[in-house]
Amino acid sequence: MLRFSLPPTLTAAASPQGLPLHLAAAASPRHSSRHRYRCPSSPCALSALSGLPLRPLWCAQPKQDSAPAVADDGEDGGLGEELHKLLALLPEGMRERVGAHPELHQLVEIVMDLGRRPLARFPSGDFVLSDNPITLNDLHHAISQVGDFTADNRAGISRTLHRISAIRNRKGVIVGLTCRVGRAVAGSANLLRDLIEDGASLLLIGPPGVGKTTIIRDVARMLADDFEKRVMIVDTSNEIGGDGDVPHAGIGSARRMQVPNPDMQHKVLIEAVENHMPQVIVIDEIGTRLEATAASTIAQRGIQLVATAHGGTIENLTMNPSLEMLVGGIQNVTLGDDEASRRGVQKTVLERKGPSTFTCGVEIVSKTEMRVHHSLEATVDALLSGRTPMFEIRKLNSHASKDENLTLESEGLSDVPSQNLAEIIVEDVMENDKVIYDDSSCGMMDEHSFKMEASMRMFAYGILEISVVQAIKKLGLDEVVQLTDNISEADAFLALHSKLKKNPRIQAAARSQGIPIYVTKTSSLLQITKALRVIVAERDNEAQHFQAEDDMSSVEKVDALEEARLAIEQVVIPKRRSVDLLPRPSHIIVAQMGFIGEYKLLCEKVGQEPNIHLRILPTHTETTSSSDGDATDPGLEESDSPSDPGSPHSSVVRLPLLPE
Ligand SMILES: Nc1ncnc2c1ncn2[C@@H]1O[C@H](COP(=O)(O)OP(=O)(O)OP(=O)(O)O)[C@@H](O)[C@H]1O
Numbered sequence: 001m002l003r004f005s006l007p008p009t010l011t012a013a014a015s016p017q018g019l020p021l022h023l024a025a026a027a028s029p030r031h032s033s034r035h036r037y038r039c040p041s042s043p044c045a046l047s048a049l050s051g052l053p054l055r056p057l058w059c060a061q062p063k064q065d066s067a068p069a070v071a072d073d074g075e076d077g078g079l080g081e082e083l084h085k086l087l088a089l090l091p092e093g094m095r096e097r098v099g100a101h102p103e104l105h106q107l108v109e110i111v112m113d114l115g116r117r118p119l120a121r122f123p124s125g126d127f128v129l130s131d132n133p134i135t136l137n138d139l140h141h142a143i144s145q146v147g148d149f150t151a152d153n154r155a156g157i158s159r160t161l162h163r164i165s166a167i168r169n170r171k172g173v174i175v176g177l178t179c180r181v182g183r184a185v186a187g188s189a190n191l192l193r194d195l196i197e198d199g200a201s202l203l204l205i206g207p208p209g210v211g212k213t214t215i216i217r218d219v220a221r222m223l224a225d226d227f228e229k230r231v232m233i234v235d236t237s238n239e240i241g242g243d244g245d246v247p248h249a250g251i252g253s254a255r256r257m258q259v260p261n262p263d264m265q266h267k268v269l270i271e272a273v274e275n276h277m278p279q280v281i282v283i284d285e286i287g288t289r290l291e292a293t294a295a296s297t298i299a300q301r302g303i304q305l306v307a308t309a310h311g312g313t314i315e316n317l318t319m320n321p322s323l324e325m326l327v328g329g330i331q332n333v334t335l336g337d338d339e340a341s342r343r344g345v346q347k348t349v350l351e352r353k354g355p356s357t358f359t360c361g362v363e364i365v366s367k368t369e370m371r372v373h374h375s376l377e378a379t380v381d382a383l384l385s386g387r388t389p390m391f392e393i394r395k396l397n398s399h400a401s402k403d404e405n406l407t408l409e410s411e412g413l414s415d416v417p418s419q420n421l422a423e424i425i426v427e428d429v430m431e432n433d434k435v436i437y438d439d440s441s442c443g444m445m446d447e448h449s450f451k452m453e454a455s456m457r458m459f460a461y462g463i464l465e466i467s468v469v470q471a472i473k474k475l476g477l478d479e480v481v482q483l484t485d486n487i488s489e490a491d492a493f494l495a496l497h498s499k500l501k502k503n504p505r506i507q508a509a510a511r512s513q514g515i516p517i518y519v520t521k522t523s524s525l526l527q528i529t530k531a532l533r534v535i536v537a538e539r540d541n542e543a544q545h546f547q548a549e550d551d552m553s554s555v556e557k558v559d560a561l562e563e564a565r566l567a568i569e570q571v572v573i574p575k576r577r578s579v580d581l582l583p584r585p586s587h588i589i590v591a592q593m594g595f596i597g598e599y600k601l602l603c604e605k606v607g608q609e610p611n612i613h614l615r616i617l618p619t620h621t622e623t624t625s626s627s628d629g630d631a632t633d634p635g636l637e638e639s640d641s642p643s644d645p646g647s648p649h650s651s652v653v654r655l656p657l658l659p660e
Pocket residue numbers: 019021022107108109180181182183185188206207208209210211212213214215367
């Protein structure tokens with residue numbers, strides 16, 4: 001886990017909320033140097049692979065000339081001027097009740113439905129503002145203070161970021177209001193600062209109320225003020241720049257175009273590009289096919305695009321016919337039989353149709369946690385092929401108080417957590433060959449002793465690629481183990497047991513490749529690291545074994561030829577006696593025969609496996625024809641007789657393996 005300490009000056013400057021993001025708002029960081037990371041599967045996917053820390057939020061100096069960030073909550077006990085404007089919509093009794101609430105500064109919404117008790121929504125839960133039900137008068141009082149409701153039934157309060165949404169009856173009369181508190185939280189986009197600075201087009205996805213608009217507002221401010229880009233916000237419901245014709249200070253020097261009617265959003269998008277020469281376009285809520293098409297047109301013109309869309313995950317987008325275009329579009333493809341079996345998939349598969357409109361996808365999990373998909377295309381491809389996509393988790397420590405250290409962690413980069421080591425099981429699922437991983441032995445091994453010379457390609461299935469890559473980095477195996485998407489070129493296969501069990505096709509594909517299959521019970525970084533150790537160690541042993549065999553083979557060959565040389569030069573030629581050499585493997589016997597042939601001597605193979613060996617005859621090949629049928633060859637005769645090889649009179653002399 002990576003921890004960064006908040007400097008005391010900034011700690012002191014932290015907002016009364018004590019929220020980490022508010023702490024971050026105290027600084028307006030500007031980064032001059034950046035880490036660049038490399039990904040095996042995609043050139044841009046990657047900070048998590050680096051093993052390098054994310055930058056702390058305050059690591060750069062605030063820009064001197066940038067306007068100070070506007071926080072909603074003011075000095076009067078956290079009740080800022082803007083919040084006052086929202087509370088003014090309420091009848092006095094309710095206003096006092098909510099004003100006295102200890103979490104006022106975190107108020108999210110006020111709900112007023114005709115004939116029901118009014119509610120204030122806080123992150124901790126709902127709070128009843130009055131036992132008296134809301135009347136039409138209460139609603140009229142509120143409506144009279146807000147601007148006009150547009151076609152999307154939304155209105156705002158001039159010079160604020162609040163959003164008032166109406167519920168109407170069938171005759172069009174307003175019978176309910178949802179009054180959302182809007183805040184400019186400078187620093188809420190700091191977790192995305194590196195991507196923004198890189199010029200990446202970002203698609204932020206998240207459920208309603210998770211904080212997308214707040215983040216995108218800060219992105220616009222950051223791009224305009226910190227990175228001095230020409231930013232145009234296409235503000236469909238005036239939520240980013242606030243209600244009224246003068247935009248809210250929360251967007252900094254970004255410009256804003258209002259949209260007369262939500263159906264016109266796509267037209268205003270194109271107009272923004274054609275008339276105002278923006279470098280960046282910011283849009284809240286892309287929701288229709290027309291809007292998605294307009295966004296894709298803009299991206300093709302090389303403009304940095306930052307947008308939000310509703311949805312829990314990127315997978316939701318791939319299943320949304322209106323929005324799938326944002327991720328490149330999805331199509332059905334029918335594969336040939338060979339290709340289908342090579343990939344281990346069915347014949348009809350889903351594939352991405354074209355390039356994605358956005359470079360990166362960011363799933364907003366909560367106000368303090370995001371999942372960054374550095375390559376949206378790689379994520380979509382992974383999802384469509386049934387693999388788990390690689391993403392990076394970026395978090396602000398939600399437990400940090402303003403007096404504590406602020407923790408910025410990326411799970412993708414954090415150290416291996418301590419876990420119950422007994423749980424670690426790595427099995428080789430090839431039949432009858434189950435290996436239970438012995439953790440104690442692993443503890444004895446030095447992480448850096450796993451270096452291998454030969455590189456190895458590994459196919460991971462059902463396991464986050466990012467975790468595998470991290471484990472590879474942790475073991476220092478970057479140069480050794482590479483991930484591959486193609487099972488047919490893999491040397492090893494690592495899978496999550498539960499997932500592999502359910503996919504006989506992929507099992508069959510791996511088996512047909514004849515590669516070792518390893519499984520882990522869970523996909524925790526710890527288990528993957530340990531699995532990798534086993535895989536690499538086994539591979540290392542194998543490599544050493546082959547190497548040893550090779551080495552031995554060449555040493556034995558030298559010995560065998562030397563043995564033949566001594567036999568020829570010391571016995572066969574001077575004493576004209578035959579000599580039996582030592583039994584050897586066949587490829588070495590062949591080498592010996594060639595060697596003997598150079599002396600123009602005859603030899604023959606004698607004995608049975610495993611004792612087959614050569615007998616060198618004191619007969620020259622030139623004389624073979626004339627001596628053919630010479631049954632009286634003394635050497636041959638003598639050598640057939642069982643005799644003591646050590647005897648000076650013996651016809652069979654066994655030479656020492658190595659000459660002295
Ligand atoms: N970092 C933050 N700190 C404090 N409050 C926040 C933060 N981010 C958002 N909020 C508050 O949470 C509420 C919802 O935020 P926001 O409107 O940005 O969400 P959203 O995801 O855009 O919602 P929707 O999809 O419904 O438009 C607002 O009241 C906002 O002020």
